[in-house]
Amino acid sequence: MFWVYKIxxxxxxxxxxDYLKRIYLEQAGSAGTANRAADGDAAGGLVAxxxxxxxxxxxxxxxxxMVKALADSGLVNYEPYAGVRLTDHxxxxxxHVLRRHRLIEQFLVEVLDMDWSEVxxxxxxxxxxxxxxxxxxxxxxxxxxxxxxHGDPIPTAGGRVARPERAALIDVRAGRRLxxxxxxxxSPDFLRAMAxxxxxxxxxxxVARHDEAAGTVHLKLSSRRSVTLGEAAARKIxxxxxxxxx
Amino acid sequence: MFWVYKIxxxxxxxxxxDYLKRIYLEQAGSAGTANRAADGDAAGGLVAxxxxxxxxxxxxxxxxxMVKALADSGLVNYEPYAGVRLTDHxxxxxxHVLRRHRLIEQFLVEVLDMDWSEVxxxxxxxxxxxxxxxxxxxxxxxxxxxxxxHGDPIPTAGGRVARPERAALIDVRAGRRLxxxxxxxxSPDFLRAMAxxxxxxxxxxxVARHDEAAGTVHLKLSSRRSVTLGEAAARKIxxxxxxxxx
DNA sequence: AACATGATTTTGACTACCCAAAAACTCAGG
DNA sequence: CCTGAGTTTTTGGGTAGTCAAAATCATGTT
Ligand SMILES: [Mn+2]
Ligand SMILES: [Mn+2]
Ligand SMILES: [Mn+2]
Ligand SMILES: [Mn+2]
Numbered sequence: 001m002f003w004v005y006k007i008x009x010x011x012x013x014x015x016x017x018d019y020l021k022r023i024y025l026e027q028a029g030s031a032g033t034a035n036r037a038a039d040g041d042a043a044g045g046l047v048a049x050x051x052x053x054x055x056x057x058x059x060x061x062x063x064x065x066m067v068k069a070l071a072d073s074g075l076v077n078y079e080p081y082a083g084v085r086l087t088d089h090x091x092x093x094x095x096h097v098l099r100r101h102r103l104i105e106q107f108l109v110e111v112l113d114m115d116w117s118e119v120x121x122x123x124x125x126x127x128x129x130x131x132x133x134x135x136x137x138x139x140x141x142x143x144x145x146x147x148x149x150h151g152d153p154i155p156t157a158g159g160r161v162a163r164p165e166r167a168a169l170i171d172v173r174a175g176r177r178l179x180x181x182x183x184x185x186x187s188p189d190f191l192r193a194m195a196x197x198x199x200x201x202x203x204x205x206x207v208a209r210h211d212e213a214a215g216t217v218h219l220k221l222s223s224r225r226s227v228t229l230g231e232a233a234a235r236k237i238x239x240x241x242x243x244x245x246x
Numbered sequence: 247m248f249w250v251y252k253i254x255x256x257x258x259x260x261x262x263x264d265y266l267k268r269i270y271l272e273q274a275g276s277a278g279t280a281n282r283a284a285d286g287d288a289a290g291g292l293v294a295x296x297x298x299x300x301x302x303x304x305x306x307x308x309x310x311x312m313v314k315a316l317a318d319s320g321l322v323n324y325e326p327y328a329g330v331r332l333t334d335h336x337x338x339x340x341x342h343v344l345r346r347h348r349l350i351e352q353f354l355v356e357v358l359d360m361d362w363s364e365v366x367x368x369x370x371x372x373x374x375x376x377x378x379x380x381x382x383x384x385x386x387x388x389x390x391x392x393x394x395x396h397g398d399p400i401p402t403a404g405g406r407v408a409r410p411e412r413a414a415l416i417d418v419r420a421g422r423r424l425x426x427x428x429x430x431x432x433s434p435d436f437l438r439a440m441a442x443x444x445x446x447x448x449x450x451x452x453v454a455r456h457d458e459a460a461g462t463v464h465l466k467l468s469s470r471r472s473v474t475l476g477e478a479a480a481r482k483i484x485x486x487x488x489x490x491x492x
Numbered sequence: 493a494a495c496a497t498g499a500t501t502t503t504g505a506c507t508a509c510c511c512a513a514a515a516a517c518t519c520a521g522g
Numbered sequence: 523c524c525t526g527a528g529t530t531t532t533t534g535g536g537t538a539g540t541c542a543a544a545a546t547c548a549t550g551t552t
Pocket of ligand 2: 102105148149150152
């Protein structure tokens, strides 16, 4: 006989919750950017094992074993040599973890005055330790916020997520009046750098020029400040166009 | 060769933290009540393995294995067939866990409006997930409180604990003007019952009569309410005598 | 001194992860 | 159709806990 990893009933462990959340984010992430139709194979939303192992931070074989166990408990569909996809049940659980993560981040920034660059690792642990009752108290205290400090949408208790599907700063024509809605990179250095330039959700900004030769995007902030971003950074700042007048 | 459970370097796991905290509480608890000198043997502060297994909630053999590992890492002194005692290093760690536990409880009650009967299990998980930075923010937000919702003293960041050493309600002479300082039973039912009677830390109370034949203690609250407690309950409510005047 | 009782320790086995490296598979190019 | 590079899976082994039950130990009687 060979070894079979088994997930017992009821309560998911922190590890299982993290795997599900990661699968969800990779699934959603690949749908968000410009592939999906551009993808060669028929792998609609399938997350490759190598990719999953990388984002979870484990060796490939570890991810394979875990995904088999998740499949046995009906949380994912697993196609060997192809990838994983969440089942409805798995997605529901993933969204619940994501809700906890983002509400915690928002609470830490809004109430406890922590910096948006440092709350992610904290929430990564707290999301597994907090009860539904406490989560509800936090949600109520914050007044049912829709987004976290990075502009990421907070799933509802019922498991719905707003899909803002905004444009990235790099895709926007010059001159448009914009508002930053979301920042896609959680790394502390990047977040601190953006905050230093005033580029947080809510910031009013206009693309002055996109210099494709130099690979830079020049911005004008509402504070009259000028900021120049590289294309990689400009791809990580999502914006919406602002209504004229107000 | 036989199996040796090993605690690796640096960060203690949640399990290790709970064992240390439990050993500390059993050690301190037995010193607090009326034994110590009344104890037959020379086991000054030694916690028996059976007792430890019971309070941690594991089988006796499990506790033995863990305690050996704790001893190997210098967190406890272990005398086979006699018991365990924390080393200075182990006590420091235990007090840090206890500090996290109690600050979290206080925060949940004061800020998030949870009931004092439900915060204990929540803190039992959160105490292992929270960073020192976040703990400091919580402490600051609360204004450096000295006690948690149950009146238990919060150890300082430096590892000092106030040892109030108050009298229990059952030991107090009738007529004295008293203030409830601490409630020693964390069970939700007990806490809810006491709260219903108005018996929380800060409550002003007087012993009207201690009926030893009936095994009851009759109280008068400052709200003029009369409450009758059994001796077991009266042993769990700690009080201090109030200064005359104010 | 010999027992009986209860507490403690040992043994053997299990769950839930994890990694390194070998084996197997896929797929694009030739 | 074959090959080789890159992925993925399998295999073998390790850590951190845990339990049930057998073996051992300490102690207070007779
Ligand atoms: Mn996590
Ligand atoms: Mn976030
Ligand atoms: Mn705990
Ligand atoms: Mn408490």
